[in-house]
Amino acid sequence: MFLMVPFVALYLIVRSLPVEQCDFLHEETYNLEGELDYCGPGDTGFIDLSLRKWPMSLNFRPLDTLEIGKPCRFEMNIKQADGSPLSEDDVALSHSQKIHLLAIDPSLADYQHLHPQADPLFKGIWRFKLTPKKAGNYRVYLDLIPLRSPRRVLLGASFTVPGDVGNLSLSEGGGVYSVNDRTFRIESIGGNGSDSEILLRFTAQDKEGDDLPLRPVMGAFAHLVAFEPNTDGFAHLHPLEYEPPQSAEETRAGPLTFSFKSPANGHYRLWAQIKVAEDEEESFLPFDLKI
Secondary structure, eight states: OGGGHHHHHHHHHHHHSOOOSSOTTSOEEEOTTSOEEEOSOOOOBOEETTTOOOSOEEEEEESSOOOTTSOEEEEEEEEOTTSOBOOGGGBOOBTTBSOEEEEEOTTSOOEEEEOOEEOSSSTTEEEEEEOOOSOEEEEEEEEEOBTTOSSOEEEEEEEEEOSOOOOOOOOTTTTEEEETTEEEEEEEEEOOSTTSEEEEEEEEEOTTSOBOOBOOBTTBSOEEEEEOTTOSEEEEEOOSSOOOOSSTTOOBOSOEEEEEEOSSSSEEEEEEEEOBTTOSSOEEEEEEEEO
């Protein structure tokens, strides 16, 4: 019993220290620029921001008139738990970026993944630009890791685009998405449903059925984000076959496996973010999953 005291004390001390560019929950790897980054598979669970809160404040506002198809600038003022501004130097790299911003419209048809940039003069001010494709109340989620803490922080906000809101339509056979003679699939390959981890296999193939080679996107060969109809939260998933890319030109072909722990039975909209090797731009692919 007494032999365990030093180890418990050491654990508590380490837990109280600021994180040194490496989250305790993630594998320590280096990004393409040689900087220490968070690139492990990450969390598998769905995080409901209506139930969980983090001790940071977010003041979020559009700087332009919100219209469908029109770029809009946004400004955010982020403060830490002690009221100090969250500057760029206060945030660790996570998958090659400081802050990941996920935006989704109420019909789950317009998903955008952006990276706000810190103001060079005013600490705590971050800006980004977004062009909404749909009308309605968009939900926005910020995903970041402050250097003072070894844990992710998730913050939520919203904005409303005027117009007729599209209906939410989730298909029970929505595990296949085809475009430009390419077929992408997401299928469940194991798991027991609600409150247990489900294994999902993602495949990308050409018209001959051959696997498409993928290039890295933010330090991984694919990203998968899951939303539920109420847009109360999300799950950001990474392949279990995590292989740190050595360059932006490296490619990987073949199935990728994701682990997802759903909060309840029901329908989920999954968005895959990938880059096919021959493409100049990334692709965002929608899928539907019923659990």
